[in-house]
Amino acid sequence: MAMVVTEPCIGCKDKACLAVCPAECFHEDERMVYINPDDCVDCEACIPECPTEAIFGEDDVPEQWNDYIALNAIKVNECPPADG
Template identity: 75%
Template sequence: MTMVVTQPCIGCKDKACLSVCPVECFHEDESMVYIDPDECTECSACVAECPTEAIFHEDDVPEQWKNFIQLGRTKSAECPPAHP
């Protein structure tokens, strides 16, 4: 299991979530950030720091955003690491 970034993150410029990640598992492209599920330790520190409330535990992703689970897996492998 992992934490998952969902639709409300699109376009967010704050990125406060990045600075609290103890394993630096975030990756990013021009529209949003993604969490590498193989690196995430599920500490949940990023959840409280997310200004758009876009981060959920994989089991708790709202139905309308379930597609972000696979999107995060794919994009975290394709995109460069994010920097806080």
């Protein structure tokens, strides 16, 4: 089960979540960060570090943000790796 970044991340500049990721699986664009589901090691270290509470385990994503599961998988192929 990969971690998923959801809507509350939009516009966040803090990015504390990036620094704790042992797999360096984050990618980013000008809007937000995304987690590569293939690289995520499911450690959940990013969840408590997220200042906007935007990161969830794939099975725990709130229903209103379920589209972000697919969006993360798509955007990691379009966006460069994030600088952590």
